Amino acid sequence: MDDSPNEVPELNRPTKIDNIEEPKTVDELQKELDLLKAENQKTKRNLMWKVRKLEKDKILTENEKIRLERELKSLRGEVERFRSPPLVIATITEIIDDSRMTVKSSTGPSFLINYSKFLDEDLLKPGSRVALNQQTFGVVEVLPSEKDANVSGMEIEAKPDVTYDMIGGLDEQIIEVKETVELPLKHPELFEKVGIDPPKGILLYGPPGTGKTLLAKAVANETNATFIKVVASEFVKKYIGEGARMVREVFELAKEKAPSIIFIDELDAVAAQRLKSSTSGDREVQRTLMQLLAELDGFESRGDIGIIGATNRPDILDPALLRPGRFDRFIEVPAPNEDGRREILKIHTKKMNIDPEVRMSELVELTEGLSGADLKAICTEAGMFAIREERDHIIKADFEDAINKIMGKNKTGTLDDNGGVMFG
Numbered sequence: 503m504d505d506s507p508n509e510v511p512e513l514n515r516p517t518k519i520d521n522i523e524e525p526k527t528v529d530e531l532q533k534e535l536d537l538l539k540a541e542n543q544k545t546k547r548n549l550m551w552k553v554r555k556l557e558k559d560k561i562l563t564e565n566e567k568i569r570l571e572r573e574l575k576s577l578r579g580e581v582e583r584f585r586s587p588p589l590v591i592a593t594i595t596e597i598i599d600d601s602r603m604t605v606k607s608s609t610g611p612s613f614l615i616n617y618s619k620f621l622d623e624d625l626l627k628p629g630s631r632v633a634l635n636q637q638t639f640g641v642v643e644v645l646p647s648e649k650d651a652n653v654s655g656m657e658i659e660a661k662p663d664v665t666y667d668m669i670g671g672l673d674e675q676i677i678e679v680k681e682t683v684e685l686p687l688k689h690p691e692l693f694e695k696v697g698i699d700p701p702k703g704i705l706l707y708g709p710p711g712t713g714k715t716l717l718a719k720a721v722a723n724e725t726n727a728t729f730i731k732v733v734a735s736e737f738v739k740k741y742i743g744e745g746a747r748m749v750r751e752v753f754e755l756a757k758e759k760a761p762s763i764i765f766i767d768e769l770d771a772v773a774a775q776r777l778k779s780s781t782s783g784d785r786e787v788q789r790t791l792m793q794l795l796a797e798l799d800g801f802e803s804r805g806d807i808g809i810i811g812a813t814n815r816p817d818i819l820d821p822a823l824l825r826p827g828r829f830d831r832f833i834e835v836p837a838p839n840e841d842g843r844r845e846i847l848k849i850h851t852k853k854m855n856i857d858p859e860v861r862m863s864e865l866v867e868l869t870e871g872l873s874g875a876d877l878k879a880i881c882t883e884a885g886m887f888a889i890r891e892e893r894d895h896i897i898k899a900d901f902e903d904a905i906n907k908i909m910g911k912n913k914t915g916t917l918d919d920n921g922g923v924m925f926g
């Protein structure tokens with residue numbers, strides 16, 4: 503070791519270290535600082551924008567929450583309403599004083615009940631119909647007159663203008679209907695002479711829109727009968743005892759207007775197989791069905807009243823309804839096959855002004871699986887497309903658009919261009 507005092511020790515001597523960078527100049531540092539500042543500004547702006555968006559989202563979510571709470575409340579109310587027992591219908595027989603009156607309920611017995619002074623006095627008259635709470639027998643509301651109630655559930659036509667030639671693809675069904683409903687109405691003496699009762703009721707069953715109502719109307723037309731249509735689901739809509747009363751009234755009306763055809767659509771609504779009746783709604787359906795059975799059994803089939811039921815669900819019908827002397831003939835009204843569709847399309851395009859390029863066979867092919875009601879809708883729609891384009895005739899594209907619209911999807915098939923008018 504060398505300890506000479508003149509020598510600077512090794513450690514204190516300035517050395518050059520390779521990997522240390524040259525110090526930055528002030529300018530460079532300033533530039534970096536500016537860059538960082540700009541970066542910070544940008545991040546700050548982004549964050550502020552995000553905060554504003556979140557605040558907006560929060561307000562929207564809060565509004566949505568309020569809306570959903572309101573909806574929940576109204577749905578709860580609705581559920582409560584459905585849970586509440588149906589009301590009893592009664593007719594006022596006498597107003598005793600300003601708080602009491604006597605009523606006769608539609609299920610039979612009479613009651614002396616209290617009523618509120620807040621009800622409209624002008625409406626509270628003997629003969630008015632009121633709805634009563636099932637338990638307390640308090641008057642809940644005064645109902646519109648019976649006539650109004652009837653109109654909503656019943657359709658009456660003196661002589662419908664539907665004829666058999668307006669029905670396509672149901673030739674066999676027409677023959678059967680003629681034999682079972684028309685013949686007894688037109689020639690009751692034939693049955694008398696032979697000594698048998700004419701069939702009372704027939705049941706038309708099949709998918710919706712296939713011509714069941716049309717068939718019933720055509721019979722009424724052919725026999726000059728009044729057509730009375732009721733929709734069975736209307737029987738059991740609201741008030742206890744109302745369904746049975748309506749059934750009674752329909753049969754009374756049919757007798758009054760005889761010859762007549764009673765057409766009961768959606769028969770399954772009151773005639774589904776009896777379940778263990780637990781709710782008062784079920785019991786109401788039962789009562790209505792019992793009344794219907796009683797009317798069917800009770801009236802003498804002299805052939806001047808024909809009863810036609812219709813359903814899409816024959817499988818769920820109560821067998822009691824299908825016994826002899828009730829609805830004992832069943833006629834299937836299926837969706838139309840190829841020939842059926844051709845006939846139906848011919849009927850509905852008869853008066854239409856159609857371009858010769860439209861080929862019937864193509865339309866028949868493209869409409870496989872559709873019902874008579876669908877085919878009618880397609881013809882109407884095709885006409886509408888032509889009107890929209892200010893044409894006075896219907897072209898192939900109109901039909902294609904109409905078929906697509908009715909089928910609810912874009913069918914790929916198109917009509918070919920071979921020409922030839924196929925409409926008769």
Ligand SMILES: Nc1ncnc2c1ncn2[C@@H]1O[C@H](COP(=O)(O)OP(=O)(O)OP(=O)(O)O)[C@@H](O)[C@H]1O
Binds near residue numbers: 669672875
């Ligand atoms: N076979 C058919 N021939 C001609 N038009 C038909 C035919 N089937 C249905 N239509 C048309 O569809 C319309 C509805 O048919 P309709 O009311 O007879 O059907 P439905 O079987 O009684 O239906 P729902 O079961 O829905 O009561 C008719 O007014 C008619 O324009």
